[in-house]
Every structure is written in C-alpha cells, then in structure tokens.
Amino acid sequence: MTENHESTATLLARVRRGDEGARDHLCAVYLPLLQKWAHGRLPEYARDLAETDDMVQASLLKALDKLDSFSPMHEGAFLAYLRKILLNKIRDEIRRFSLHGNQYQSISDSVTVQNESALDQAVGAEIIDKYEQALLKMNEQAREAVILRVEFGFSYPEIATAMNFATANTARMKVSRALQNLAEMM
Numbered sequence: 001m002t003e004n005h006e007s008t009a010t011l012l013a014r015v016r017r018g019d020e021g022a023r024d025h026l027c028a029v030y031l032p033l034l035q036k037w038a039h040g041r042l043p044e045y046a047r048d049l050a051e052t053d054d055m056v057q058a059s060l061l062k063a064l065d066k067l068d069s070f071s072p073m074h075e076g077a078f079l080a081y082l083r084k085i086l087l088n089k090i091r092d093e094i095r096r097f098s099l100h101g102n103q104y105q106s107i108s109d110s111v112t113v114q115n116e117s118a119l120d121q122a123v124g125a126e127i128i129d130k131y132e133q134a135l136l137k138m139n140e141q142a143r144e145a146v147i148l149r150v151e152f153g154f155s156y157p158e159i160a161t162a163m164n165f166a167t168a169n170t171a172r173m174k175v176s177r178a179l180q181n182l183a184e185m186m
C-alpha cells in the first residue's frame with residue numbers, strides 16, 4: 001500500500017516522533033485514496049462552502065494530529081480510521097447544511113434535487129443507513145475487510161497485505177464471509 005515498502009505503522013511511528021518527511025509521505029499515499037473514496041459522497045446541494053477535497057485534507061490532518069490516541073492493529077486500520085473521520089465530517093456538513101439551508105442553491109441544483117423522487121431519495125438513504133448500521137455491528141476485522149474491498153476497491157492481495165492475512169485467498173475468504181454476514185444483517 002505504501003510506496004518503497006515502508007509500512008504504515010513505521011511511518012506513523014516516525015510521524016509521532018516529529019518526522020515531517022514521514023508525514024508528507026503518509027499524506028502522499030493516503031490523500032489520493034481518500035479523495036477517490038470521497039468523490040460524490042457529499043451531495044451536490046450541500047456543496048456551498050465545503051469542497052470535498054478540502055474535507056479530505058482536513059480529515060487527514062485531524063487524524064495526523066490525533067495520532068497519540070490511535071494504535072493500529074494492522075496496515076488497513078489507519079485507512080479505516082481515516083474513512084471514519086471523513087465520513088463524520090461529511091455527515092456534519094450535511095447536517096450543518098440541513099440546519100441552515102442553502103441560500104446559494106442554483107437553479108440547476110434545485111432542478112436536479114426536485115427531479116429525484118422522494119422514493120429514490122428515501123430508498124437510497126435507507127440502504128446507506130442499513131449498510132452503515134450493519135458495519136457497526138461487525139467485528140473490527142470484518143468491517144475493515146469490507147471497507148477495503150467495497151469502498152476502496154482493494155484487490156485481495158492488497159487486502160492480505162493491509163490486514164496481515166497469510167494469502168490473497170485468505171483475504172478473499174474473509175471478505176466473502178464478511179459480505180455474507182453484512183447482507184444478512186441488512
């Protein structure tokens with residue numbers, strides 16, 4: 001996952017000691033992953049002042065500032081931690097927008113929102129909510145395996161490396177079981 005085969009745990013330890021090069025390297029590795037994951041997650045109507053890239057950067061900086069309270073169990077744990085921070089930031093922005101409304105909504109934005117039926121909006125929101133609730137009920141390893149595969153598109157060899165599984169086949173089996181469990185909970 002990280003370039004030059006330096007583990008995330010090693011980079012995190014160096015960042016904790018004040019190594020700016022390690023901090024820059026972590027940002028270079030994780031920023032594109034988070035940007036790709038976050039793309040399209042902030043609804044169009046909520047994009048007034050908060051751009052997705054700004055939220056991604058703020059989430060990464062927040063995680064780096066709070067490293068003393070984070071202890072990774074394996075390589076994939078840091079990415080799951082970043083996802084959680086970013087998801088909370090997106091939810092906060094949607095909540096903030098809902099409370100204050102959008103005084104700057106353009107005509108094209110309002111047409112797009114109005115053309116989407118209430119059923120489409122409710123079903124989409126309901127499925128996402130069920131997915132998130134089911135993820136929270138899973139054990140940490142299963143949850144992270146699902147997140148890496150489904151949300152970040154990691155291959156099974158990448159998941160095996162990130163989660164310290166012996167083989168890509170082991171990762172495939174763990175992800176398959178976790179997805180089956182997730183589907184049952186939803």
